[in-house]
Amino acid sequence: MRTILSATSHSLFQEQTLDRGKRERTRSALLDSAISVFASKGFEATRITDITEHAGVANGTFYNYYRDKQEILNDVAIGLAVEIVRRINDELADTINAIVRVVTATARVLEVARQEPEWIDVLLSSIPIVPELQSQVVRYLRQDLQMGLEQGYFHIEVDLLLVNQMLALLSTAILLDRKISKETTRRTCEAHLRLLGLPPVRAARQVEKALSGLQ
Amino acid sequence: MRTILSATSHSLFQEQTLDRGKRERTRSALLDSAISVFASKGFEATRITDITEHAGVANGTFYNYYRDKQEILNDVAIGLAVEIVRRINDELADTINAIVRVVTATARVLEVARQEPEWIDVLLSSIPIVPELQSQVVRYLRQDLQMGLEQGYFHIEVDLLLVNQMLALLSTAILLDRKISKETTRRTCEAHLRLLGLPPVRAARQVEKALSGLQ
DNA sequence: CCCATATTTGAGATGTATCTCATTTTTGAG
């Protein structure tokens, strides 16, 4: 057992395929079930049967769609990443200040973690296992960091180490406080800005300002 | 497969028990083998037989000492933690400046990671699995952080989140650059001080000073 | 060197998960 919170996540894949044929609906059921089971038992401990039982299909059905656990994890992780990045990107379309972008993105990821704990559970634990994922996340984050450098806010080398440091701080917040209090969000945003080279007082002020601007 | 570097670690447990009876020598062989195998295949993927083969004993021998994998992992992790903490504590006995303590401890952990990659591999991946470990690490780190607060250097709340943030930055460094370049060490120390609330320029200066003082 | 005790051994019993495939059931286009 891994997650403490009850599983209240909405289905991600089912919703996208209610109209398409039977095949796509069954695939979505498997994908959504995989999210739940991976989140509650962890990837290693999950058996194919756990996924099929949760999806309400027979064991053999799994093999009509995927060869093994790893293969369905890939689909799940990419699907989650695409959805979460899409949401945040939409919101940030008009934001040009790099500090605000970083704080907002951080806060939004934590917001998703609060509302869909299973998604983030699976996504974060997939990063080391699904190589394709890491490179996507890195490319996405790097843009904002580069922007912050050009705007003169950040004092740091933008590279793989930095991106992974930021991801690690995110993971820490989620693992330690699954309900994601406002306090946890604030401190994680501050940690990000401190890491990026803002003096602590300035970091606090900027986080304060940016977070109050979010609804 | 997990580690890329070849396994060049020294035995930790064998050395301590060369004189004691057969029983303790076999136990040590199992413990040292467990380190190697956990480091190379990861805990989940390790089978009892991997450990006994590596130790050059029969499969059944394992069960004369441990009930299962988890039980030997506990012994391994605690043994590693005790050894590493002992080394660093010895060196820091006379250091009273909290900044120097934090930078030195960080640098030394990374030094161990470079020289005994298997140790740190296993230790870090054990932290989530061996509860006893986490509380020990937290208690140990908290002292230095408290000291830094009292000396007026740090601007932060010292709690579980902070300690885990620092551990996460350490893990990130090790996972991303297993050979642990000077650069990685410097940046990880700076990240720690930035996180603790030192302004970036000051953090850089302090790290520079403290690291140059280490042989 | 002796021998009671401690330790090791490894074949096999047990349990469990994966994966296959011949058969059954469902689907949805015409």
Added chain:
DNA sequence: CTCAAAAATGAGATACATCTCAAATATGGG
């Protein structure tokens, strides 16, 4: 509604890791 194609089924073959234990072997104090 019909029916060929698509999809689902689940029993069982296969594989493999755990754990046991009676027998074999090694140990080290006297």
